[in-house]
Amino acid sequence: MIILASMSKKLLLILSLFISYCSYAQNKIVVFQSDFGLKDGAVSAMKGVAMGVSPHLKLYDLTHEIPAYNIWEASYRLYQTVTYWPAGTVFVSVVDPGVGTSRKSVVLKTNTGQYIVTPDNGTLTLVSESLGIAEIRQIDENVNRRRGSEKSYTFHGRDVYAYTAARLAAGVITYEQVGPELPKEVVKLPYQKAELENGKLKGTIDILDVQYGNLWTNIGDDLIKPLNLKVGDVLHLIVYHNGKKAYEGDAPYSSTFGQVAKGKPLAYLNSLLQLSFALNQGSFADVYKIGSGSEWSVLVSRK
Structure with a gap:
Protein backbone atom coordinates (compact mmCIF):
# COMPACT_ATOMS: atom_id res chain seq x y z
CA MET A 1 0.00 0.00 0.00
CA ILE A 2 2.85 2.36 0.85
CA ILE A 3 4.47 1.65 -2.52
CA LEU A 4 1.18 2.30 -4.36
CA ALA A 5 0.69 5.58 -2.48
CA SER A 6 4.21 6.64 -3.37
CA MET A 7 3.63 5.80 -7.05
CA SER A 8 0.34 7.69 -7.02
CA LYS A 9 2.08 10.78 -5.69
CA LYS A 10 4.71 10.52 -8.43
CA LEU A 11 2.04 10.12 -11.11
CA LEU A 12 0.17 13.14 -9.77
CA LEU A 13 3.39 15.15 -9.81
CA ILE A 14 4.13 14.11 -13.40
CA LEU A 15 0.56 14.95 -14.44
CA SER A 16 0.79 18.35 -12.73
CA LEU A 17 4.07 19.12 -14.49
CA PHE A 18 2.57 18.04 -17.83
CA ILE A 19 -0.48 20.26 -17.37
CA SER A 20 1.80 23.16 -16.38
CA TYR A 21 3.93 22.59 -19.49
CA CYS A 22 0.90 22.53 -21.77
CA SER A 23 -0.45 25.79 -20.34
CA TYR A 24 3.02 27.33 -20.83
CA GLY A 179 6.80 22.12 -40.75
CA PRO A 180 10.47 21.27 -41.24
CA GLU A 181 13.12 22.84 -39.04
CA LEU A 182 15.38 25.44 -40.67
CA PRO A 183 18.86 26.72 -39.76
CA LYS A 184 18.75 29.46 -37.12
CA GLU A 185 19.11 32.19 -39.71
CA VAL A 186 16.66 34.78 -41.02
CA VAL A 187 16.67 37.40 -43.76
CA LYS A 188 18.01 40.61 -42.23
CA LEU A 189 17.66 44.21 -43.33
CA PRO A 190 20.96 46.15 -43.29
CA TYR A 191 21.21 49.05 -40.86
CA GLN A 192 23.70 51.07 -38.82
CA LYS A 193 24.07 49.27 -35.51
CA ALA A 194 24.54 51.43 -32.45
CA GLU A 195 28.17 52.00 -31.49
CA LEU A 196 30.44 54.42 -29.66
CA GLU A 197 33.63 55.23 -31.56
CA ASN A 198 36.15 57.92 -30.63
CA GLY A 199 33.62 59.68 -28.44
CA LYS A 200 30.96 59.75 -31.18
CA LEU A 201 27.71 57.79 -31.18
CA LYS A 202 26.53 56.15 -34.38
CA GLY A 203 23.13 54.60 -34.93
CA THR A 204 19.89 54.37 -36.86
CA ILE A 205 16.61 56.24 -36.48
CA ASP A 206 14.69 53.08 -35.71
CA ILE A 207 11.25 54.65 -35.68
CA LEU A 208 9.33 57.88 -35.26
CA ASP A 209 7.23 58.40 -32.17
CA VAL A 210 4.51 58.69 -34.73
CA GLN A 211 1.99 60.73 -32.72
CA TYR A 212 4.51 63.46 -31.91
CA GLY A 213 7.23 63.25 -34.57
CA ASN A 214 10.09 62.47 -32.19
CA LEU A 215 13.14 60.62 -33.52
CA TRP A 216 13.86 57.35 -31.69
CA THR A 217 17.35 55.99 -32.33
CA ASN A 218 18.76 52.55 -31.52
CA ILE A 219 21.47 54.07 -29.29
CA GLY A 220 20.90 52.61 -25.83
CA ASP A 221 21.75 54.13 -22.46
CA ASP A 222 24.65 51.67 -22.09
CA LEU A 223 26.48 53.45 -24.90
CA ILE A 224 25.61 56.87 -23.53
CA LYS A 225 27.02 56.24 -20.03
CA PRO A 226 30.71 56.54 -21.03
CA LEU A 227 30.01 60.11 -22.17
CA ASN A 228 29.01 61.05 -18.59
CA LEU A 229 26.22 63.29 -19.84
CA LYS A 230 24.45 65.60 -17.45
CA VAL A 231 21.18 67.43 -17.93
CA GLY A 232 21.92 70.58 -19.89
CA ASP A 233 24.94 69.20 -21.76
CA VAL A 234 24.62 69.99 -25.47
CA LEU A 235 24.66 67.23 -28.09
CA HIS A 236 25.48 67.81 -31.74
CA LEU A 237 23.26 65.77 -34.05
CA ILE A 238 23.82 64.96 -37.73
CA VAL A 239 21.13 62.97 -39.56
CA TYR A 240 21.93 61.16 -42.81
CA HIS A 241 19.54 59.74 -45.38
CA ASN A 242 21.20 57.08 -47.50
CA GLY A 243 24.56 58.59 -46.54
CA LYS A 244 23.61 62.16 -47.49
CA LYS A 245 23.35 64.80 -44.76
CA ALA A 246 19.70 65.69 -44.12
CA TYR A 247 19.97 67.68 -40.87
CA GLU A 248 22.57 69.14 -38.52
CA GLY A 249 21.96 70.91 -35.23
CA ASP A 250 22.34 71.03 -31.45
CA ALA A 251 20.07 69.87 -28.65
CA PRO A 252 20.47 69.93 -24.84
CA TYR A 253 20.33 66.62 -23.04
CA SER A 254 17.13 66.78 -20.99
CA SER A 255 15.11 64.68 -18.56
CA THR A 256 11.76 66.31 -19.44
CA PHE A 257 10.35 68.11 -22.47
CA GLY A 258 9.54 71.16 -20.35
CA GLN A 259 13.23 71.88 -19.78
CA VAL A 260 13.36 73.66 -23.14
CA ALA A 261 11.12 76.35 -24.58
CA LYS A 262 8.18 75.45 -26.80
CA GLY A 263 9.35 74.53 -30.30
CA LYS A 264 12.99 74.08 -29.24
CA PRO A 265 14.96 70.83 -29.74
CA LEU A 266 16.04 68.49 -26.99
CA ALA A 267 17.72 65.11 -26.57
CA TYR A 268 16.32 62.57 -24.08
CA LEU A 269 16.01 58.87 -23.26
CA ASN A 270 12.71 57.38 -24.47
CA SER A 271 10.65 54.70 -22.71
CA LEU A 272 12.99 52.01 -24.07
CA LEU A 273 15.99 53.92 -22.67
CA GLN A 274 17.26 54.84 -26.12
CA LEU A 275 18.58 58.24 -27.20
CA SER A 276 15.87 60.28 -28.89
CA PHE A 277 15.37 63.79 -30.24
CA ALA A 278 12.29 65.99 -30.15
CA LEU A 279 10.88 69.47 -30.41
CA ASN A 280 8.94 70.51 -27.33
CA GLN A 281 5.28 70.48 -28.45
CA GLY A 282 6.34 70.16 -32.08
CA SER A 283 7.19 67.48 -34.62
CA PHE A 284 10.92 67.13 -35.27
CA ALA A 285 10.18 64.79 -38.18
CA ASP A 286 7.73 67.14 -39.89
CA VAL A 287 9.70 70.35 -39.38
CA TYR A 288 12.97 68.94 -40.68
CA LYS A 289 11.55 66.32 -43.12
CA ILE A 290 13.17 63.37 -41.37
CA GLY A 291 12.03 59.76 -41.64
CA SER A 292 12.93 56.46 -40.03
CA GLY A 293 14.23 53.09 -41.06
CA SER A 294 17.47 51.45 -42.10
CA GLU A 295 18.31 54.25 -44.56
CA TRP A 296 18.22 56.93 -41.84
CA SER A 297 21.37 57.09 -39.68
CA VAL A 298 22.70 59.49 -37.04
CA LEU A 299 26.03 60.72 -35.72
CA VAL A 300 25.94 62.23 -32.23
CA SER A 301 28.72 63.93 -30.28
CA ARG A 302 29.13 66.28 -27.34
CA LYS A 303 29.35 69.92 -28.29
Whole structure:
Protein backbone atom coordinates (compact mmCIF):
# COMPACT_ATOMS: atom_id res chain seq x y z
CA MET A 1 0.00 0.00 0.00
CA ILE A 2 2.85 2.36 0.85
CA ILE A 3 4.47 1.65 -2.52
CA LEU A 4 1.18 2.30 -4.36
CA ALA A 5 0.69 5.58 -2.48
CA SER A 6 4.21 6.64 -3.37
CA MET A 7 3.63 5.80 -7.05
CA SER A 8 0.34 7.69 -7.02
CA LYS A 9 2.08 10.78 -5.69
CA LYS A 10 4.71 10.52 -8.43
CA LEU A 11 2.04 10.12 -11.11
CA LEU A 12 0.17 13.14 -9.77
CA LEU A 13 3.39 15.15 -9.81
CA ILE A 14 4.13 14.11 -13.40
CA LEU A 15 0.56 14.95 -14.44
CA SER A 16 0.79 18.35 -12.73
CA LEU A 17 4.07 19.12 -14.49
CA PHE A 18 2.57 18.04 -17.83
CA ILE A 19 -0.48 20.26 -17.37
CA SER A 20 1.80 23.16 -16.38
CA TYR A 21 3.93 22.59 -19.49
CA CYS A 22 0.90 22.53 -21.77
CA SER A 23 -0.45 25.79 -20.34
CA TYR A 24 3.02 27.33 -20.83
CA ALA A 25 3.33 26.14 -24.41
CA GLN A 26 -0.21 27.09 -25.47
CA ASN A 27 -1.70 30.11 -23.71
CA LYS A 28 -4.28 30.58 -26.51
CA ILE A 29 -3.15 34.18 -27.17
CA VAL A 30 -2.74 35.37 -30.77
CA VAL A 31 -1.53 38.92 -31.52
CA PHE A 32 -1.96 40.35 -35.03
CA GLN A 33 0.14 42.95 -36.87
CA SER A 34 -0.20 44.07 -40.50
CA ASP A 35 -0.09 46.94 -42.96
CA PHE A 36 -3.74 46.34 -43.91
CA GLY A 37 -5.31 49.23 -42.02
CA LEU A 38 -8.89 48.91 -40.77
CA LYS A 39 -10.77 50.34 -43.74
CA ASP A 40 -11.82 46.96 -45.12
CA GLY A 41 -12.44 43.42 -43.91
CA ALA A 42 -8.92 41.97 -44.17
CA VAL A 43 -8.15 42.03 -40.44
CA SER A 44 -11.61 40.73 -39.58
CA ALA A 45 -11.14 37.87 -42.06
CA MET A 46 -7.90 36.81 -40.36
CA LYS A 47 -9.57 36.84 -36.95
CA GLY A 48 -12.53 34.92 -38.33
CA VAL A 49 -10.22 32.19 -39.59
CA ALA A 50 -8.57 32.03 -36.16
CA MET A 51 -11.90 31.77 -34.35
CA GLY A 52 -12.95 29.06 -36.78
CA VAL A 53 -10.05 26.99 -35.52
CA SER A 54 -11.03 27.56 -31.87
CA PRO A 55 -13.56 29.95 -30.32
CA HIS A 56 -11.54 29.81 -27.10
CA LEU A 57 -8.62 31.80 -28.51
CA LYS A 58 -7.83 35.26 -27.16
CA LEU A 59 -7.18 37.60 -30.08
CA TYR A 60 -5.38 40.96 -29.79
CA ASP A 61 -3.94 43.59 -32.11
CA LEU A 62 -0.40 44.95 -32.06
CA THR A 63 -1.10 47.39 -34.90
CA HIS A 64 -2.54 47.40 -38.39
CA GLU A 65 -1.18 50.85 -39.21
CA ILE A 66 2.27 49.83 -40.46
CA PRO A 67 2.89 51.95 -43.60
CA ALA A 68 2.26 49.87 -46.71
CA TYR A 69 5.15 47.49 -47.52
CA ASN A 70 7.31 48.88 -44.68
CA ILE A 71 9.08 45.72 -43.53
CA TRP A 72 11.48 47.68 -41.31
CA GLU A 73 8.65 49.15 -39.24
CA ALA A 74 7.08 45.71 -38.90
CA SER A 75 10.41 44.48 -37.57
CA TYR A 76 10.64 47.35 -35.11
CA ARG A 77 7.10 46.99 -33.75
CA LEU A 78 7.78 43.34 -32.97
CA TYR A 79 11.03 44.31 -31.23
CA GLN A 80 9.14 46.98 -29.28
CA THR A 81 6.34 44.65 -28.18
CA VAL A 82 7.07 40.91 -28.15
CA THR A 83 9.15 40.90 -24.97
CA TYR A 84 6.20 42.18 -22.90
CA TRP A 85 3.93 39.23 -23.78
CA PRO A 86 4.06 35.90 -21.92
CA ALA A 87 5.81 32.82 -23.23
CA GLY A 88 3.54 30.83 -25.53
CA THR A 89 2.01 33.92 -27.17
CA VAL A 90 1.75 33.57 -30.95
CA PHE A 91 2.26 36.68 -33.10
CA VAL A 92 1.08 37.00 -36.69
CA SER A 93 2.96 39.69 -38.64
CA VAL A 94 1.85 40.29 -42.23
CA VAL A 95 3.77 42.97 -44.09
CA ASP A 96 4.37 40.98 -47.22
CA PRO A 97 5.08 42.83 -50.48
CA GLY A 98 6.46 39.54 -51.85
CA VAL A 99 3.30 37.52 -51.16
CA GLY A 100 3.11 34.52 -53.47
CA THR A 101 6.82 34.62 -54.36
CA SER A 102 9.58 32.26 -53.22
CA ARG A 103 10.11 33.95 -49.81
CA LYS A 104 9.66 31.45 -47.00
CA SER A 105 6.69 31.40 -44.63
CA VAL A 106 8.04 30.61 -41.17
CA VAL A 107 7.31 30.37 -37.46
CA LEU A 108 10.18 31.56 -35.27
CA LYS A 109 10.35 30.62 -31.61
CA THR A 110 12.28 33.16 -29.54
CA ASN A 111 14.59 32.24 -26.69
CA THR A 112 11.95 33.71 -24.37
CA GLY A 113 9.23 31.39 -25.67
CA GLN A 114 7.08 33.55 -27.97
CA TYR A 115 6.23 32.47 -31.53
CA ILE A 116 6.15 34.72 -34.61
CA VAL A 117 4.32 33.63 -37.77
CA THR A 118 5.49 35.72 -40.71
CA PRO A 119 7.16 35.79 -44.10
CA ASP A 120 10.93 35.60 -43.74
CA ASN A 121 11.52 38.86 -45.59
CA GLY A 122 13.35 40.97 -43.01
CA THR A 123 10.47 41.23 -40.55
CA LEU A 124 12.46 39.14 -38.06
CA THR A 125 15.60 41.31 -38.22
CA LEU A 126 15.40 43.04 -34.84
CA VAL A 127 13.55 40.48 -32.72
CA SER A 128 15.98 37.74 -33.76
CA GLU A 129 18.85 39.92 -32.50
CA SER A 130 17.18 41.13 -29.31
CA LEU A 131 15.48 37.92 -28.13
CA GLY A 132 17.44 35.29 -30.05
CA ILE A 133 16.24 32.31 -32.08
CA ALA A 134 15.44 29.12 -30.15
CA GLU A 135 14.16 27.44 -33.30
CA ILE A 136 12.66 28.29 -36.68
CA ARG A 137 10.39 26.17 -38.87
CA GLN A 138 9.03 26.60 -42.38
CA ILE A 139 5.25 26.32 -42.63
CA ASP A 140 4.18 23.16 -44.46
CA GLU A 141 1.31 24.56 -46.52
CA ASN A 142 0.16 21.07 -47.49
CA VAL A 143 -0.97 20.69 -43.88
CA ASN A 144 -1.21 24.20 -42.46
CA ARG A 145 -3.37 26.00 -44.99
CA ARG A 146 -7.03 26.86 -44.71
CA ARG A 147 -9.09 24.28 -46.56
CA GLY A 148 -10.38 25.53 -49.90
CA SER A 149 -7.79 28.32 -50.20
CA GLU A 150 -5.35 26.47 -52.45
CA LYS A 151 -6.11 28.68 -55.46
CA SER A 152 -5.52 31.92 -53.53
CA TYR A 153 -1.98 33.34 -53.76
CA THR A 154 -2.38 36.90 -52.46
CA PHE A 155 -3.76 36.56 -48.91
CA HIS A 156 -1.40 34.30 -47.01
CA GLY A 157 -2.18 36.35 -43.89
CA ARG A 158 -5.65 34.82 -43.85
CA ASP A 159 -5.09 31.46 -45.53
CA VAL A 160 -1.74 30.42 -44.04
CA TYR A 161 -0.51 32.67 -41.23
CA ALA A 162 -3.70 33.25 -39.20
CA TYR A 163 -4.69 29.61 -39.71
CA THR A 164 -1.30 28.23 -38.63
CA ALA A 165 -1.04 30.63 -35.68
CA ALA A 166 -4.51 29.68 -34.44
CA ARG A 167 -3.78 25.96 -34.70
CA LEU A 168 -0.52 26.41 -32.79
CA ALA A 169 -2.02 28.65 -30.10
CA ALA A 170 -5.02 26.36 -29.61
CA GLY A 171 -2.87 23.24 -29.33
CA VAL A 172 -4.35 21.65 -32.46
CA ILE A 173 -0.76 21.19 -33.68
CA THR A 174 2.57 21.12 -31.90
CA TYR A 175 5.38 23.41 -32.93
CA GLU A 176 7.08 20.44 -34.61
CA GLN A 177 3.96 19.97 -36.78
CA VAL A 178 4.30 23.48 -38.23
CA GLY A 179 6.80 22.12 -40.75
CA PRO A 180 10.47 21.27 -41.24
CA GLU A 181 13.12 22.84 -39.04
CA LEU A 182 15.38 25.44 -40.67
CA PRO A 183 18.86 26.72 -39.76
CA LYS A 184 18.75 29.46 -37.12
CA GLU A 185 19.11 32.19 -39.71
CA VAL A 186 16.66 34.78 -41.02
CA VAL A 187 16.67 37.40 -43.76
CA LYS A 188 18.01 40.61 -42.23
CA LEU A 189 17.66 44.21 -43.33
CA PRO A 190 20.96 46.15 -43.29
CA TYR A 191 21.21 49.05 -40.86
CA GLN A 192 23.70 51.07 -38.82
CA LYS A 193 24.07 49.27 -35.51
CA ALA A 194 24.54 51.43 -32.45
CA GLU A 195 28.17 52.00 -31.49
CA LEU A 196 30.44 54.42 -29.66
CA GLU A 197 33.63 55.23 -31.56
CA ASN A 198 36.15 57.92 -30.63
CA GLY A 199 33.62 59.68 -28.44
CA LYS A 200 30.96 59.75 -31.18
CA LEU A 201 27.71 57.79 -31.18
CA LYS A 202 26.53 56.15 -34.38
CA GLY A 203 23.13 54.60 -34.93
CA THR A 204 19.89 54.37 -36.86
CA ILE A 205 16.61 56.24 -36.48
CA ASP A 206 14.69 53.08 -35.71
CA ILE A 207 11.25 54.65 -35.68
CA LEU A 208 9.33 57.88 -35.26
CA ASP A 209 7.23 58.40 -32.17
CA VAL A 210 4.51 58.69 -34.73
CA GLN A 211 1.99 60.73 -32.72
CA TYR A 212 4.51 63.46 -31.91
CA GLY A 213 7.23 63.25 -34.57
CA ASN A 214 10.09 62.47 -32.19
CA LEU A 215 13.14 60.62 -33.52
CA TRP A 216 13.86 57.35 -31.69
CA THR A 217 17.35 55.99 -32.33
CA ASN A 218 18.76 52.55 -31.52
CA ILE A 219 21.47 54.07 -29.29
CA GLY A 220 20.90 52.61 -25.83
CA ASP A 221 21.75 54.13 -22.46
CA ASP A 222 24.65 51.67 -22.09
CA LEU A 223 26.48 53.45 -24.90
CA ILE A 224 25.61 56.87 -23.53
CA LYS A 225 27.02 56.24 -20.03
CA PRO A 226 30.71 56.54 -21.03
CA LEU A 227 30.01 60.11 -22.17
CA ASN A 228 29.01 61.05 -18.59
CA LEU A 229 26.22 63.29 -19.84
CA LYS A 230 24.45 65.60 -17.45
CA VAL A 231 21.18 67.43 -17.93
CA GLY A 232 21.92 70.58 -19.89
CA ASP A 233 24.94 69.20 -21.76
CA VAL A 234 24.62 69.99 -25.47
CA LEU A 235 24.66 67.23 -28.09
CA HIS A 236 25.48 67.81 -31.74
CA LEU A 237 23.26 65.77 -34.05
CA ILE A 238 23.82 64.96 -37.73
CA VAL A 239 21.13 62.97 -39.56
CA TYR A 240 21.93 61.16 -42.81
CA HIS A 241 19.54 59.74 -45.38
CA ASN A 242 21.20 57.08 -47.50
CA GLY A 243 24.56 58.59 -46.54
CA LYS A 244 23.61 62.16 -47.49
CA LYS A 245 23.35 64.80 -44.76
CA ALA A 246 19.70 65.69 -44.12
CA TYR A 247 19.97 67.68 -40.87
CA GLU A 248 22.57 69.14 -38.52
CA GLY A 249 21.96 70.91 -35.23
CA ASP A 250 22.34 71.03 -31.45
CA ALA A 251 20.07 69.87 -28.65
CA PRO A 252 20.47 69.93 -24.84
CA TYR A 253 20.33 66.62 -23.04
CA SER A 254 17.13 66.78 -20.99
CA SER A 255 15.11 64.68 -18.56
CA THR A 256 11.76 66.31 -19.44
CA PHE A 257 10.35 68.11 -22.47
CA GLY A 258 9.54 71.16 -20.35
CA GLN A 259 13.23 71.88 -19.78
CA VAL A 260 13.36 73.66 -23.14
CA ALA A 261 11.12 76.35 -24.58
CA LYS A 262 8.18 75.45 -26.80
CA GLY A 263 9.35 74.53 -30.30
CA LYS A 264 12.99 74.08 -29.24
CA PRO A 265 14.96 70.83 -29.74
CA LEU A 266 16.04 68.49 -26.99
CA ALA A 267 17.72 65.11 -26.57
CA TYR A 268 16.32 62.57 -24.08
CA LEU A 269 16.01 58.87 -23.26
CA ASN A 270 12.71 57.38 -24.47
CA SER A 271 10.65 54.70 -22.71
CA LEU A 272 12.99 52.01 -24.07
CA LEU A 273 15.99 53.92 -22.67
CA GLN A 274 17.26 54.84 -26.12
CA LEU A 275 18.58 58.24 -27.20
CA SER A 276 15.87 60.28 -28.89
CA PHE A 277 15.37 63.79 -30.24
CA ALA A 278 12.29 65.99 -30.15
CA LEU A 279 10.88 69.47 -30.41
CA ASN A 280 8.94 70.51 -27.33
CA GLN A 281 5.28 70.48 -28.45
CA GLY A 282 6.34 70.16 -32.08
CA SER A 283 7.19 67.48 -34.62
CA PHE A 284 10.92 67.13 -35.27
CA ALA A 285 10.18 64.79 -38.18
CA ASP A 286 7.73 67.14 -39.89
CA VAL A 287 9.70 70.35 -39.38
CA TYR A 288 12.97 68.94 -40.68
CA LYS A 289 11.55 66.32 -43.12
CA ILE A 290 13.17 63.37 -41.37
CA GLY A 291 12.03 59.76 -41.64
CA SER A 292 12.93 56.46 -40.03
CA GLY A 293 14.23 53.09 -41.06
CA SER A 294 17.47 51.45 -42.10
CA GLU A 295 18.31 54.25 -44.56
CA TRP A 296 18.22 56.93 -41.84
CA SER A 297 21.37 57.09 -39.68
CA VAL A 298 22.70 59.49 -37.04
CA LEU A 299 26.03 60.72 -35.72
CA VAL A 300 25.94 62.23 -32.23
CA SER A 301 28.72 63.93 -30.28
CA ARG A 302 29.13 66.28 -27.34
CA LYS A 303 29.35 69.92 -28.29
